[in-house]
Amino acid sequence: MTTARTYVANTNKSKTIAYELNITGVIQGVGFRPLVYCLAYEKSIVGWVQNDCGCVRIHAEGTELDVEQFVFDLLNNGSLVSISLLEKKQVKLSNVDSFTIKESGHDIACGAISIPKDVYLCGACKAELLSNTNRRGTYSFIACSECGPRFSMLRAMPYDRKNMSMSAFPMCELCRKEYQSPTDRRFHAQPISCRVCGPEVFCSTVGGRVVSQGDVDVVATVVAYLNQGKIVALKSIGGYHLLCDAQSTEAVDLLRQRKNRPDKPFAVMLPEPRADETSEDWLDKCVAVDSHQRALLLSPVRPILLAKKQSNVPIADNVAPMLRDLGVMLPCSGLHLLIMQQFNRPMVATSGNMYGEPMVTSTSSAQQHLTMVADIFVHHNRDIFHKLDDSVLRTLKSGTIPIRLGRGISPIELSLPYTVQEPMLAVGANQKNTVAIALNNRLIVTPHIGDLDSPIMQAHFEKCISDFQALYHVHPQRILCDSHPGYISSRWAKGSELPTTKVLHHHAHASAWALAAEISTPSLVFVWDGTGLGENGEMWGGEVFWGTPGNWKRVASLAPMKLQGGNKVPNQPWRSAASLVWGTNFTGIDFKPFDPQQLSYNAWQNELNCHVSSSMGRLFDAAAFACCEQSEVSYEGQAPMMLESVASTPSKVMPLSLVQKNDEFIQMDWRTLVPELFDFKVSPQTRAANFHASLIETVWEVTLHCRKKFNFDHIGLAGGVFQNRILCDGISQRFLQSDIPVVIPSSLPLNDAAISVGQIHEYCSRRS
Template sequence: MAEHGDRKVHRFAVYGTVQGVGFRPFVHRTAAGLRLDGWVANVDGHVEGTIAGPPGAVNRFTSLLRTDAPALARVRKVLLTPAPGRPPTAGAGFTVRRSDPAHLAHTHREIAPDAAICDACLRELDNPADRRYRYPFINCTQCGPRATIIEDLPYDRLRTTMRRFPMCAACAAEYADPGDRRFHAEPLACHTCGPRLAWRALTGEGALHAAVAAVAAGAIIAVKGLGGYQLVCDANDQRAVSELRRRKHRPSKPFAVMVQDLDSACRVARVSKTARTALRSTARPVVLLPRLDRDIAPGVAPTSDRLGLFLPTTGIHHLLTRELDRPLVVTSGNLAEEPLATDDFEARRVLADTADGFLTHDRPIRARYDDSVVQVSGRTVQTIRRARGLAPAPLTLPVATAIPLVAAGAQLKHTFTLAAHDQAHLGPHTGDLSSAATLQAFESAYADLTRLTGIAPRAVAHDLHPGYLSTQWAQAQCLIQVPVQHHHAHAAACAAEHGVRGPFTAVTFDGLGLGDDGTLWGGEVLVADLAGYRRVARFATAPLPGGEAAVRHPARMALGYLHGCEPLGAPRPFPWLTKAFTERLDPREVDVVRAMVARGLHCPRASSAGRLFDAVASLLGLCDRVSYEGEAAAALETAAGDTHAQPLATRVVRAGGLWVYDPAPTLTDLLERLAEGEEVARLAAAFHLAVAVVTAELVARAVEEGAPRTVCLGGGCFVNRRLLTEVRRRLRAQGLRVLVPSEVPCGDGGISYGQAAVAAARLMKRKG
């Protein structure tokens, strides 16, 4: 350690999410405030530098790096080591040095997500006296694009898509001024030197006004956002909304709506205190909220009692919402089942028949990020889609992985996860891996994130299902293979998020996942830890007539339960009870399905909670065919609402060494009460209560036999707030500790994180 009088010189290094979050300016301000000398720079994926001064001031500096870091930063480790050589002359000052990519160590790096426009930038955007008045790409060290513009690390302008825009003299002065909040803000730009809007031959304000006029006249436009193109129209205009559905091939799945501010949100939805915080967060996710009967066109969410609302994320969005002064449908710029468009040429090709015009700009999109989606359940914010603003910020693994790994995810709502040490980077939402285009989008995102994080996987975790494109991709990699059962991954995702390392009980309810016995699972109670599990309870099996066709046709699923539910000793519904249901169906399809079930022809069996929800939705006349996964269950949840009801009958039996829920009495009770004229809302609520009651009983029986008293809930069925609330309440009443996913999606979007947690535990166990 070099000393000069009472002055000491140290080398410091800070690890975590410390690039692209205003950390170097923060270090500069901190050092200058303590009258310390030295320098700071971005190096590889972290920040390091030299600090010189009295020991007390140096210690205070080190402490402040941990406690007072910028809001967007995540400091994981601060190292302070003696530095050789003489200290700089007292009063020499503190500087921010240019990064030196020649000294890259290719260590594990963290990438900052995009951050929505901050209040300070918003005030400037609205201030006619400010030089960035109405500048659509306004940003500072605390907001703006990050993950979507980074081309390489260390994070400097020349390694982002902003390198195409040399700073003007005014921006360069702000960039170099330690007292300016844009000091070393890499996406810094203004009207003079930055990206510019375009609409046909118009640019700047002319382009914006043309786009506003088009939407006001009922047109559908494509807007180039942070992580991809978005389709925009007037959310109050039923004709425009219906036309967007037709062009996008999206018959009924709800659209997201962007509103100008919180007051606007409160006019169209019920916004709790927790929801307000979520709406205003730097991630600016779409928040699912109870809708009010106001001016929003019915076609925005035709089968739901909720609206997906979000606030403007960029200057472009603020200008659009303020100029139009109305809620706007803002949905992914793609066709159904295709990846989000990011390239300008590709967007014009793909969306040529969808958009009436394109509001674009000349800054390239480096990485594809769709909008994040969350919902509020009490005081809990549940992430449904982890994307823009949230990904790829790392999550902690309770057990560090012995070697770097990739988890390939599932098939639906696809994500992948990269893991090294105790950090897991959940990649961007890809969508459903149903085509070569979505697979290519996954492969491109994987290549980008491995390069940026510096993680070179030596193992790959994947689902058991051989038909998943993610599984096929994983098995083609020359890496150590770690197969992970689907529902164990769901359970592990919840446990890992909450830091659970030891044994736990898991309730995993979803549509379908391949079990380790080769059959389809979906209504499971497991006793598990991160490395392994055993099945202790399940739902009864029922046939899926036509396989995948049954998923798309809940009426087929209902017929499967009525005519082929696993025989467990309870009487099946009498034929006269099913007459009203079958009479509304195509008699030819009914006969075909009955024959298929009787012969066991193309009727794989599944113990699925999700498919039981589909069947009940169809029996109640809510949904016989679906256009997107989960539509029938969502219709059933909407019908139930907060309606008070008595639970339907339930029955649990012992079969094959497991506790099994037999739904036959539940369905019989449902049909009898329906025939007696009980309203559909009460029956939908009664079914939710029955599933909650039987879940509590299955868990209670498992606990009586020694299962752990910590219970992790997982699987897409727990997106259903009524089910989640009722299950959690009953389990807590038994004195159990109940954990619910929050940062990680409980559906298949969180599978890859669970796979990574399982693989890490197994690899560490193998190493030990």
């Protein structure tokens, strides 16, 4: 229906003009139409505003001075994130005498569709939630034009209530009155509701019996279970969380056993810092954070932030075993806030899923898949249309980098420095998968999908592709995939009916860096990760490229190592260490506890089940075995994370030897490191620090060597290895006095989540 409010229009008809404006950008889910309405009222403008799939149309009539001032103020409004004027044209007067918000249209050609993100409660909604007198006090689904879930409950565009899961909840009389009132901050707020007309929360047992209903009773039930050391499955914004008391070793251990997650760290949710200086600040008690990190945690994104543990952190040791950092977050929804107000101490808040499966989002799937994990379930009856994990961030001296793209950050939209000739889909890597879509000069990246090893994850991957094509009204004409034929994403691409183009894994990494850094000039990019298929079937992972997207030249690489064990190698760091030792004939290291009959050693000698790789990730695994005695791992990146955590102050810096293989290619020889790594007279902490320092110096030496032959103005870091804070900060510091800046972009992860972006930029750059 049309919402109209009449006021006295400009009566000087001789000077009245009319403009029609088409506005695009971040205009969905941010209260844009109410803002236009109120600005029109302020400037005595009549006409209408209408939402379409990809733009907002505005018809504005008034004096020429008033209309021009209205347009200027709208385009320069500081509260808007990003808008642009697609079209402005003078049109005939329509003889209207009011300004209205029209019912939305469905013109997908009018502009670029932009999907709103899920954000935490604004200050006004939070105050109402915690009020004893407000009618929405303790109502956890509180939201307004500026805050609340958006993407997670959006079925289709345009962003209207009928296209959201809120369509199942007709507004009550009071909510509709607020919705229609231009002076109310919930004017045309699509997620508006209250406890009379909105979603409801309830608790049920493992068997499905409802034991409590309503926010107050549910919160009391959850807190009681947490206090008893129980596991709670709670439906959040983008899926279920699993909660337990983070101070109880027994509760955390129980969650680990039930979830089959023996070592991988859990995120910890902390009570919000309070203005009252006499109250406990759990944030400062648990982690060392500066003002920037605190601001990130308190931002509307409400991410998980990896921060350094305090020396006497009041958290159970098994929450993040053997790691220096702790993933912390603050309440991310109204229900979490109410729970933390009563529980008032740290609790584990981890994704509600079983190992190798996506996060569950519905009551039925939670009761089915989490029955063996949770003791009690907290459900609500508002549908989640798009799974959203919590975003994970890490701060460096150079800025903030995302580790996982999720709630509050995704979907990410980037601008391409060219216009694609045909819409295309990039299906990314096999691990930490994301999917990207390119159309016109835009690139859209999905939230974190995950590792595609199981059939249920493959189904989730396919659903994300289908959902994003529908949301953005795009029909790709080409698919881009990784060159590795064994990747599930590559197999899916090959099985499609569309033309498919393969892109080398590490070229995609380098090109993703260039796009995120907005650099198009020749650069030297270090791409270090676990593994990826290179040219001629080689396994790469410690590469250095010079050039530009679409024209990368491999100028340096880690010297190859012969690894025995096939798929076991990434999960058993002792194999990487053994390959280094056997490859240098280094003596004094006994691998019999892991290879009692020397089957692996004999296979290594005879090149059985072996592969050659230049993987920097495997070098880190070997160093972790040497310094941390970590022979096996249960999650990706565990060994390097432990190595980073144990490192102290370096006593020796020994860069890898640079071996000239031909006029324009060098190898970084790891053999010089082996005696240092296994010098047990030196403490593990110092050896770990020396290892990091040696790689930092290696980057410097490689750069100096390459500059003699190639012109470049920037150093790039890409690949999962560079999620290491010691490495990134050390390299940045080493180059501080240099005229070559080290660039670490903040918009995309350095890990394989950026591969889909790089596939598009690499392919398109080749053709431009």
